[in-house]
Amino acid sequence: MAIIEIKNLTYTYPGATKPSINDVSLKVDKGEFVLITGPSGCGKTSLCRCFNGLVPHFYQGELKGEVTVAGIDTLKHHTYEMAKHVGLVFQNPENQLFALSIEKDVSFGLENNGVNREVMRKKVDWALHQTGIYDLRERSPHEISGGQQQRVAIAAVLAMEPEIIVLDEPTSFLDPLSAAKIFEVIYKLNKESGITVILVEHRLDLTAKYTNHLIVMDEGKICFEGDPRQILSTEETRLMGVGIPKATLLFQMLKKEGFDLSGKTPLSSDELADELLEAFKQ
Amino acid sequence: MIEAQNVRFSYPNKVEALKSVSLTINDGEFVAIMGQNGAGKSTFVKHFNGLLKPSQGTVRVDGVETTKTSVATLARNVGFVFQNPDHQLFSETVEDEISFALKNFGFEQEVIKKRIDWALNLLSLTQYRKTSPFLLSGGERKRVALASVLAWDPQTLILDEPTIGQDHEQKEKLRQFIMQMQTQKKTVVIVTHDVEFVAECNPRVVLMKEGKIVADGVGKEILTDPALLELSSIVLPQIAQLFTKLSPLGFPKDVIDIYEAKEIILKAKESRRQE
Amino acid sequence: MSVFDGLRFRKVYSPIHNLDPRIKFIYVIAIFVVAIIFYQIIPLLVLFVMQIPFVLLARVQRQWLRSLRGAAFLAAFIFIINVATTYFTSNYTLTAANIESSAAMTLRFVVLVESFSVFFLTTSPDHLGLALEESRVPYEFAFAFTTAVRFVPVLAEEAQTIMDAQKARGLELEKGGLLRRIRNYVPVLIPLIVSSIRRSLELAEAMESRAWGATKKRTNLYLLKLHKGDYALLTFTTVILVLAVYVRYFSPIVIPAITQFLPL
Numbered sequence: 001m002a003i004i005e006i007k008n009l010t011y012t013y014p015g016a017t018k019p020s021i022n023d024v025s026l027k028v029d030k031g032e033f034v035l036i037t038g039p040s041g042c043g044k045t046s047l048c049r050c051f052n053g054l055v056p057h058f059y060q061g062e063l064k065g066e067v068t069v070a071g072i073d074t075l076k077h078h079t080y081e082m083a084k085h086v087g088l089v090f091q092n093p094e095n096q097l098f099a100l101s102i103e104k105d106v107s108f109g110l111e112n113n114g115v116n117r118e119v120m121r122k123k124v125d126w127a128l129h130q131t132g133i134y135d136l137r138e139r140s141p142h143e144i145s146g147g148q149q150q151r152v153a154i155a156a157v158l159a160m161e162p163e164i165i166v167l168d169e170p171t172s173f174l175d176p177l178s179a180a181k182i183f184e185v186i187y188k189l190n191k192e193s194g195i196t197v198i199l200v201e202h203r204l205d206l207t208a209k210y211t212n213h214l215i216v217m218d219e220g221k222i223c224f225e226g227d228p229r230q231i232l233s234t235e236e237t238r239l240m241g242v243g244i245p246k247a248t249l250l251f252q253m254l255k256k257e258g259f260d261l262s263g264k265t266p267l268s269s270d271e272l273a274d275e276l277l278e279a280f281k282q
Numbered sequence: 283m284i285e286a287q288n289v290r291f292s293y294p295n296k297v298e299a300l301k302s303v304s305l306t307i308n309d310g311e312f313v314a315i316m317g318q319n320g321a322g323k324s325t326f327v328k329h330f331n332g333l334l335k336p337s338q339g340t341v342r343v344d345g346v347e348t349t350k351t352s353v354a355t356l357a358r359n360v361g362f363v364f365q366n367p368d369h370q371l372f373s374e375t376v377e378d379e380i381s382f383a384l385k386n387f388g389f390e391q392e393v394i395k396k397r398i399d400w401a402l403n404l405l406s407l408t409q410y411r412k413t414s415p416f417l418l419s420g421g422e423r424k425r426v427a428l429a430s431v432l433a434w435d436p437q438t439l440i441l442d443e444p445t446i447g448q449d450h451e452q453k454e455k456l457r458q459f460i461m462q463m464q465t466q467k468k469t470v471v472i473v474t475h476d477v478e479f480v481a482e483c484n485p486r487v488v489l490m491k492e493g494k495i496v497a498d499g500v501g502k503e504i505l506t507d508p509a510l511l512e513l514s515s516i517v518l519p520q521i522a523q524l525f526t527k528l529s530p531l532g533f534p535k536d537v538i539d540i541y542e543a544k545e546i547i548l549k550a551k552e553s554r555r556q557e
Numbered sequence: 558m559s560v561f562d563g564l565r566f567r568k569v570y571s572p573i574h575n576l577d578p579r580i581k582f583i584y585v586i587a588i589f590v591v592a593i594i595f596y597q598i599i600p601l602l603v604l605f606v607m608q609i610p611f612v613l614l615a616r617v618q619r620q621w622l623r624s625l626r627g628a629a630f631l632a633a634f635i636f637i638i639n640v641a642t643t644y645f646t647s648n649y650t651l652t653a654a655n656i657e658s659s660a661a662m663t664l665r666f667v668v669l670v671e672s673f674s675v676f677f678l679t680t681s682p683d684h685l686g687l688a689l690e691e692s693r694v695p696y697e698f699a700f701a702f703t704t705a706v707r708f709v710p711v712l713a714e715e716a717q718t719i720m721d722a723q724k725a726r727g728l729e730l731e732k733g734g735l736l737r738r739i740r741n742y743v744p745v746l747i748p749l750i751v752s753s754i755r756r757s758l759e760l761a762e763a764m765e766s767r768a769w770g771a772t773k774k775r776t777n778l779y780l781l782k783l784h785k786g787d788y789a790l791l792t793f794t795t796v797i798l799v800l801a802v803y804v805r806y807f808s809p810i811v812i813p814a815i816t817q818f819l820p821l
Contacts, residue, residue, distance in 0.1 A: 038449075039449050039450075039451055040419070040420065040421055040448070040449045040452065041419060041421075049762075052766055054762055054765060054766065057765075058761070058762065058765055078770070079765045079766065080765070080768040080769060080770050080771040081771075083765075083766060083767055083768035083771070084768065087766070087767075088762075088763075088766040090759065090762065090763060091447075092759060094711060095756050095759035095760055095763070096759065096760070096762075096763035097707075098700075098703075098704045098707055098708075098760055098763070098764070099703065099707065100681075100682055100683040100686060100703055100706065100707050101683060103778065104683075104778055104779070107778040108764075108767050109767035109768045110776075110778075111775050111776050111777060111778065112767065112768040112769055112770070112771045112772065112775060113768050113771045113772060114771070114772040114774045114775060114776050115776055116776065117776060117777070117778065117780065120776065120778055121778065124778065140707070141707070142707070142710050142711060145319060146319070153763075156767060157766075157767070160767070160768065169447075172446060172447045173446060173447070175318065175319060175475040175515075175516075176475065176476075176477060176516075176517040177318075177515055177516070177517055180517070202449050202450065205478075205520050241449060241450050241451030241454070242450060243449070243450035244450075245520065246478075246520035246521055246524075246540055247520060247524060249540060250521075250524070250540055250543055250544060250547075253540070253544050254544060254547060254548065257544070257548055259547065259548060259551055269520050269521075269523040269524040269527065270523075270527065272524055273524050273527035273528055274527075276528060276531070276547065277527075277528065277530065277531065280531050280550070280551075280554065328721070331725055333721050333724060333725060352729070353724045353725065354724070354727045354728075354729050357724070357725050357726065357727050358727075361725070362722070362725040364718065364721070364722045364725075366718075368748060368751060368752055368755065369715070369718050369719045369722045369748050369752065370719075370722045370723065370726070370748060371748060371751075372743065372744045372747035372748050372751075382726060382744070383726035383727050386726060386727030386728055386729070387727045416751065430726065431725075431726070434727075
């Protein structure tokens with residue numbers, strides 16, 4: 001059951017000479033964990049903003065095609081209506097938190113929707129617990145680390161209980177350890193609460209293992225879509241400049257030199273290690 | 283040459299950021315300073331061009347104590363590229379941006395022109411000479427910032443978190459650029475938490491934690507020491523993670539390069555087959 | 558600048574900090590009014606001394622004194638101007654009474670600085686923002702206020718980073734005459750402004766994505782409730798105001814000048 005349907009989407013920013021998104025069609029089912037990647041400038045950031053209507057309402061410009069999210073046509077509805085169904089988490093942790101205390105940031109969306117105080121309190125507390133930052137709720141956003149700030153951003157979006165969460169390179173500014181923690185939070189939300197997740201990332205070594213729906217974009221188009229194990233094994237993907245997990249690369253390299261590990265293409269060091277240990281047991 | 287001896291540094295709010303740090307970097311070295319956020323890496327490297335002066339201890343650049351000279355003088359030989367290019371860019375054209383430092387340092391017009399051409403060419407920015415830097419993409423702005431520092435040809439180049447927000451290809455270009463600097467015998471210091479990038483470059487690694495240096499040596503050895511990395515909250519590079527799990531097979535533990543990994547595995551397979 | 562020290566908030570919790578900012582503000586306005594309607598030194602002295610228990614209760618003595626010290630320069634200036642004016646306009650005579658009234662003008666200024674300083678020292682920006690939200694002020698203004706306060710430390714850090722980045726390119730901010738120095742700040746101001754504009758854009762995106770503008774009737778996670786202390790302060794303020802107005806305009810009491818008691 002498709003929760004997002006995009007048909008022949010082409011979008012050009014105002015004043016731009018060529019479109020940032022070029023005839024993209026996409027279907028996402030409810031509960032999926034979708035990973036979008038591609039070199040800088042490929043259009044993935046613009047695509048994220050199509051999911052909740054920032055494109056075209058906030059950015060103006062020219063949009064052709066259809067975008068239907070949670071059954072709603074984004075072209076015909078305000079972004080604030082979309083906010084109830086789609087949450088968007090951005091790259092820069094500092095610039096998406098604007099309240100003076102963390103719990104006030106998390107309640108922002110609910111306040112905007114005129115939610116009653118008692119109900120709001122419950123939802124805010126729930127969101128804070130889900131992201132593991134309940135103890136930080138009275139702190140100010142400037143006092144906490146980047147990783148914690150991103151968790152606040154996720155909680156802020158989560159509090160509105162959307163069906164879909166879109167994250168645009170949420171760990172760009174974070175160190176690998178904090179990044180891994182963020183991915184765990186996101187994966188948990190997807191697995192346990194059934195929230196559809198769309199994650200835009202470069203760090204495939206940390207994220208490819210979570211998905212079976214990978215989309216690789218370049219120059220505004222979708223080049224590859226499907227099983228990451230297949231896509232990340234091809235030469236074309238490697239040549240595009242996508243950050244293929246080292247385990248996957250090594251697997252391919254060994255295969256080329258005649259060492260064919262008969263298991264499935266690994267997406268992480270753990271998977272490759274298991275396969276190698278198996279292969280050497282004989 | 284950069285020499286830091288027993289450097290202690292505290293910020294005005296009394297937080298002690300550096301607790302007796304000593305380090306020597308010789309000309310032509312490539313050093314990666316790593317550690318968690320707040321370990322003191324950026325604070326430490328800001329002493330190399332005099333932006334910060336030690337509360338105790340000394341920092342000498344080419345024999346001159348940083349407390350006895352100005353940032354502008356030190357900057358002639360120590361170029362510092364900050365993490366966010368938008369914190370530097372302010373000119374109407376890329377050309378003006380690159381000439382800024384050259385004018386500050388008193389270069390002659392003729393030399394300035396030549397240097398601008400050279401820097402633009404080096405970083406493939408010639409077509410943007412008359413473009414406003416604000417109209418360029420993120421990656422291009424980073425190159426402009428880098429070009430504007432390279433223009434005055436400092437002996438030492440300090441890059442603060444150069445890989446943030448970069449995709450794989452951009453990082454590869456950066457790595458090649460650093461290699462190029464190395465062939466020209468330039469000293470390169472990068473401050474980063476990007477283990478994978480450092481693993482691919484295999485420089486000298488200086489590991490910091492809570493204001494102290496906890497390790498200083500060959501990248502390969504430090505990046506494959508799980509205890510050391512856990513102490514500094516750093517993740518193992520992917521290949522090292524793999525080889526840690528493969529220890530039952532008797533493989534060496536200090537592998538961070540994918541080609542080396544391939545050779546080791548293939549060799550092991552050969553020798554098994556011969557048994 | 559030390560005057561601004563008096564305005565910066567410190568996270569100390571005292572009974573004064575917990576008072577409703579709206580009531581505190583009413584109190585400050587009342588002080589303002591009382592200070593205006595009296596020109597004799599005695600009532601102004603009373604006003605000045607009256608605030609001291611608040612300062613002590615709130616444990617903000619040090620910053621408060623610092624703000625007064627900062628105001629001292631302006632106060633001295635006011636005093637001298639007043640004395641000079643009365644001197645020149647009364648045929649070059651200087652009476653004790655004139656000096657006293659100049660002192661009273663100066664004290665009026667000091668009382669105003671003092672009371673605003675206490676207000677800002679004991680009211681957290683959050684609290685203030687909340688008070689703005691709960692009052693009739695349109696939400697956009699309260700939001701603009703809290704967001705601005707929230708980003709002050711961020712901007713300060715950024716300004717420092719930008720200065721460092723440009724110094725590392727040979728910019729010397731201390732050198733040169735006034736005009737040159739102003740020009741030297743252009744490479745610091747422009748990145749700061751551009752960065753702020755970018756930040757505003759990102760903030761706007763985040764706000765829109767979290768349903769900004771969904772309804773006109775916003776609710777609030779927090780609620781500002783009036784407690785006993787607030788009512789006490791309100792009563793106190795009303796009493797002071799009424800008493801002051803009565804004494805000044807309706808009672809036959811004439812407030813003496815101190816100079817009358819001095820053997821001059």
